[in-house]
Amino acid sequence: MAYFHYQDKKVYYEIHGEGKPLILLNGIMMSTKSWGIFLEAFSASNQLILLDFLDQGQSDKMTEDFTQDLQVEVLRTLLAELNLEKVSLMGISYGGEVALNFVTKYADKVDRLVLFNTSHRTSPWLKDIGDAWNLSSGNAMDYYLTTIPVIYSPEFYNRNRGWMDARKKLLTDTVFSNKAFMDSMVRLTRSAETHDVTEGLKGVTTRTLIVSSEQDYITPKEEQMALHKLLKNSDHVILPGAGHGSMYEKPALFTALTLGFVNAKTLDMTVL
Amino acid sequence: MAYFHYQDKKVYYEIHGEGKPLILLNGIMMSTKSWGIFLEAFSASNQLILLDFLDQGQSDKMTEDFTQDLQVEVLRTLLAELNLEKVSLMGISYGGEVALNFVTKYADKVDRLVLFNTSHRTSPWLKDIGDAWNLSSGNAMDYYLTTIPVIYSPEFYNRNRGWMDARKKLLTDTVFSNKAFMDSMVRLTRSAETHDVTEGLKGVTTRTLIVSSEQDYITPKEEQMALHKLLKNSDHVILPGAGHGSMYEKPALFTALTLGFVNAKTLDMTVL
């Protein structure tokens, strides 16, 4: 719906509804278009803001390698553009990493933070998995098989054969066969390699909800248990039977947790 | 604030705020007064309705044994009293059992259902634990030590020594030394002995959120895993580091989950 500029790049964003502002930050393969089923629910009482990071969706492509620090500044610029003093952020996976990075730099801009399937650092293990993705990027079917099954819980993947098969066809025929898209994917994957906010999180007191999936094999729940210990004012919830792509596997829980946490009034615990 | 009559008994209830109606159903030792820290948050966008079951708080005492079927009818009468066509219910433990029982009888009256720390049946194991409670009811300190520590996670109980010690003093000095209160507790405990909605839940399609605590030693998470399988349209979440008294151990999560689930618009999954 609209664009702003970050340096010489055009960045795409959308605004839906009115109310307390909430920005959803995409996972690495996602775009503003991925939030279709959530639009109505999330914009019912909130000013819902969607954003394509650079190298995602309708935002400009990059041409050289970068780090997630760039996306942090893109997000910072969006806030300035919209004159938003304070927003709540929901980030999933890549988007959660950018959100965590953002809060280490601009904590005063963040009201509440919701993190689904997010790690506080790209470990050697996760970096090597990212390298496997990139090494498979020249072949659409190889890329699909390397990246997609592990994103879902076996339960979900095995149960929704029709939906998964349709996705396999769509993704291999179109999306993963698109060289420009794949080049973006490689750069986005690389941009997360140096992610590590272990030190930066010390002192951060933003009210944060951390959500793990019991069967997340990309950012396993043990990662979020460590993050929960690092993040002073955080709460932690686990979704049994869900994988890394929790927003699609448990959409009602994704919705309830995000909206519930972002919109609820702060409790006065001194009454207790 | 107000009373209605169920048969010859006075039943106490409160209404706070306006909006989509939500009734909170108390755990066995609780009363409308237990919801103090949640009042503001829960009544901000909802018509919040609190209720003392018979033998609880400011509702009339019973004199003879009864079953939870009685509380179901009390709840049904409240709805009629308030001319409520459809409500959402949040029940914790005893309150969750009544809510489950209610939905097997009056499913058309329930919009959404949120169950914290709830079993679908009183197993022989749980019945014997209830008997241990009742056998200790003649001695305030024995009752405290038998019932309270297991209600909390070791983590919470060990960390909040000041708060727990104050509660120990209050409960043993006053509440558990009060014969009328203890007689009610014994009857309430007995009223749950025959609870079993295994059969009744077949065919129930009410949108339900089931919340387990990882360290719940009264209604362990395995119980809710079974309940989740029984209840067609249910979602399941686990709270790590929490015990049976999840509303006090994780009040922000209790709030976010309940309000988020009750208030979110239904997603149109056909878009996916």
Add this chain to the structure above:
Amino acid sequence: MAYFHYQDKKVYYEIHGEGKPLILLNGIMMSTKSWGIFLEAFSASNQLILLDFLDQGQSDKMTEDFTQDLQVEVLRTLLAELNLEKVSLMGISYGGEVALNFVTKYADKVDRLVLFNTSHRTSPWLKDIGDAWNLSSGNAMDYYLTTIPVIYSPEFYNRNRGWMDARKKLLTDTVFSNKAFMDSMVRLTRSAETHDVTEGLKGVTTRTLIVSSEQDYITPKEEQMALHKLLKNSDHVILPGAGHGSMYEKPALFTALTLGFVNAKTLDMTVL
């Protein structure tokens, strides 16, 4: 079969079979007689040594309060009595606490250590549960209902109704109605109140196997996760579907884990 003296007290022990010595240390309500089903398997290739702690089984009763340090010295005396330079210890619950305490003092005497359902300290939570036990000790049925159901997983307790009912009758008719036995139970429970080897375990390098039960509501698995971090050379295993009384709920696993860990040759990891 035999006795030795510790100070002025007679201590009962048994020896079965020959081979690498292995001492089984009883849980609080147990005695040498509790190991019946394991005798043949455990003495097949090992010198199996059973021991009644003071105030247990056929050992002398105490008359005043004591701490587990006393049982540690009893165990030390048994080793001297049998001229055992080095033994392996398996302790469950109370026996595991004594074993942990022992290893902080006499690490050179211990070859391998196996701990089932053991905490490294009696937390305020666990102490209050112990006080609940003691406050119920005057009434056999109250004591049964307060102590026994929580010792078993709900699954086991609900499935083995016949066995549990027979135990209820036996324990309430005889054992828990025996004042001398109950006085011992109260003293044994108190003797564990001050248990805390957090500091003592630093520097301990004894090869240790730590076994948790997923549904242990007395010494929850979170306790053993903490112990595993404290104990340098430890391995950790979790038994799903088992409660605190793991030796009775999963006897084949109890046997395999204990004998396998105690008897296996140390691996030469430099080959890896």
Add this chain to the structure above:
Amino acid sequence: MAYFHYQDKKVYYEIHGEGKPLILLNGIMMSTKSWGIFLEAFSASNQLILLDFLDQGQSDKMTEDFTQDLQVEVLRTLLAELNLEKVSLMGISYGGEVALNFVTKYADKVDRLVLFNTSHRTSPWLKDIGDAWNLSSGNAMDYYLTTIPVIYSPEFYNRNRGWMDARKKLLTDTVFSNKAFMDSMVRLTRSAETHDVTEGLKGVTTRTLIVSSEQDYITPKEEQMALHKLLKNSDHVILPGAGHGSMYEKPALFTALTLGFVNAKTLDMTVL
């Protein structure tokens, strides 16, 4: 050390030590050489038998596709060759699948069965992961990055950087650059595609130990929970902090569990 023939193929095996016979069945990338660190411990009291399946190690290569039924017959022939009436089997991953398949056909030949990280069927999810492996088989580094990180728990992979880096160099320089080896890997992977013993396991009563790793992202613990329900006389254990390659991540537990379960005398539960 020795060979036998299955049809026109030479099959390699080794025998170490004497005692109750125990055959270790390799995971897909393994061979008899993979058991180096375990040789001494496993042959101390048992007749340890190692076997290279067809297309593994020193056994003959295949030239066309086959299924695991072939390996079952290879194993059956080995038993005949050695005049073994009854053996115990330990299988990990691929080896566990063959062991499960074997027991559906020759249950009378199996004394006890130990299964590490094993699924009872190749689900669509697992099949697609296998296809990703095969599609990467033409590039040594791609194959390494696609297959190896997910085999280990993040914890192990991140902690043992030196060992993992040495393995990366060895595997990419030599093993995964060897076309003959990679052709075998592709065939072996395909041979497991049709694995499904769901029906065959009905009625099987072989004493079985099922071991899961908490962080197994190839054959997740949920698979073994399902297997445990299918297999009448099975016990189930979970290894926290371990991944799919449990024998290397937790070698002492691998040893204790296998030897303990295989060698312990059967308990006489009627004494209980």
